[in-house]
Amino acid sequence: MLLICGWALLVGGAGAVAALALLRLIGLVTNIVFYQRWSTSLVAPGLEHRPWWLVLGAPVAGGLVVGLMARYGSEKIRGHGMPEAIEAILTGGSRVAPRVAVLKPVSAAISIGTGGPFGAEGPIIMTGGAIGSILAQALRLSADERKTLLVSGAAAGMAATFNSPLAAVLLAVELLLFEWRPRSFVPVVAAVGVSTVVRGFLLGTAPIFPVAASGLHAAPTVDALCAVAGLLGGALAVAATWLVYRAEDGFARLPFHWMWWPAIGGAVIGLGGLIEPRALGVGYDVIEQLLTGRATVSLIVGILVVKTLIWSLSLGSGTSGGVLAPVFMIGGAVGAAEGLLFPHVIPGFWAMMGLAAVVGGVMRSPLTGVVFTLELTHAWGAVLPLLISSTAAYALSALVLKRSVLTEKIARRGLHLTREYSTDPLETFFVEEVMERRPLLLAGQESPEGAIKITKDAADTAGGGQCLLPVLTDDGVPGMVVTHDRLLEATSQDAAAHGRTTLADVCEPSPVILRPDDTLRRAAYLFAEHGVTEAPVVSHGPDAQVVGTIALRHLLHARRHDLTEEHHRQRLIPGQRRPRPDSVPA
Structure with missing residues (x-):
């Protein structure tokens, strides 16, 4: 374990640098395509008015480039990264090809930079995982040790992207490790710790979406409404998951090669961008407006409808991009819509509930949804309401859907897995x-x-x-x-x-x-x-x-x-028997 911890420290630092490089690359492509300038700052494609032909054509061109890269580079760059990482762990001996470490971030930057409504976290999970896997392949290690370094790199990239070390560790445990053992947990934490420290030097230590929560006090009635917000967020998560795979089924029936599918998904993105330009790109600025209570009604409705549709449909096309940032935005929008009807607590309170709920429902990771929201906003007083919302959404998703947006894709490749943890009988x-x-x-x-x-x-x-x-x-x-x-x-x-x-x-x-x-x-x-x-x-x-x-x-x-x-149900404390009619005292 100590030897792997030593290597994990190196992987953690590399994961943070890779996260910074990916964010800068996304910013560069976005600035070149939509603003015709050379800059690496992360900007929104729809922040200013753009010509209709650019809004419509840029995602199509980006999708075409991604399709070409996937066909002639590596098919592993298709998708949002997490299922590919899980598949590499479970069936590939935690081996990731070196070219994936290069092609995945480049394809994601092109997809997102040309307007794709995706996040950087999925690609950085695959990129960070590839860094850990490549290092492990160069050493004399077992498959389990390779898995540990792969997950260390993935979690390190996640922590550096969102400044969320605890959420990254929980994500690793709930989605990638498939175990809770010191041999893997300790190295992952070591990598995340180094990555977060390096991230502080590169990007700062402030929360990504700070929320002023000093006056937060949730009454019992608010806690009850949090369960309602969780069920509504869970219903949206179920609908979005269903839409993703109906879209994937539809693309699979097309009579031409899958290389062209991302370009068709890009056309869907472009049409959505003409209706609501703010739905394009990563959308960190929109998430901040939703979580701070500054979003207008038109923006809330536009994101809730347009972002959900273009994200679900384009993700089904097999393009490259992550799911967390879009889920943050969609969840924040449904929560902000609920806040128009529910009692006021603090600005952005219901958007936070919606964000945690949709993460818990889409990814089937309720604790990750809670901790992500807390680390993104630093609204530490909202623990109980967030836990209620996220768990309610998780329960609804588990009752309605057999698998999550992550495991359904793996199941379609013939690998059926469970993420339920219990004591080995x-x-x-x-x-x-x-x-x-x-x-x-x-x-x-x-x-x-x-x-x-x-x-x-x-x-x-x-x-x-x-x-x-x-x-x-x-x-x-x-x-x-x-x-x-x-x-x-x-x-x-x-x-x-x-x-x-x-x-x-x-x-x-x-x-x-x-x-x-x-x-x-x-x-x-x-x-x-x-x-x-x-x-x-x-x-x-x-x-x-x-x-x-x-x-x-x-x-x-x-x-x-x-x-x-x-399955066997029995009553251990027998109920009181009613006296027989002939035994009733006179």
């Missing part, structure tokens, strides 16, 4: 609870023919040829075993050689010996490591002896117990 049972307590022990002097007769019933019960039989040898060494197949082989050899063979001649030490207090999880790992399906159970102490056998089928006991606890 194999960890809660011991070998002695499920083992065969009366094993058939054979004497070492017994002949194979005699052993076959004795063990015929046991072999049939175990399925024929793989019944493990403990053997007691003269030296008393526990753990000597013979299989039914080995007995048959020894019998045929005896018949051919007309010799005399005993079980002591054909038995061998078991590759796996378990103890009664070993967990079933340890048994499963040892079975997998040594390629066996059965092992003897030997007691502790100087007089150790075989006390049982355990087979693969016994491990199912823990799974059956888990299913019973999940």
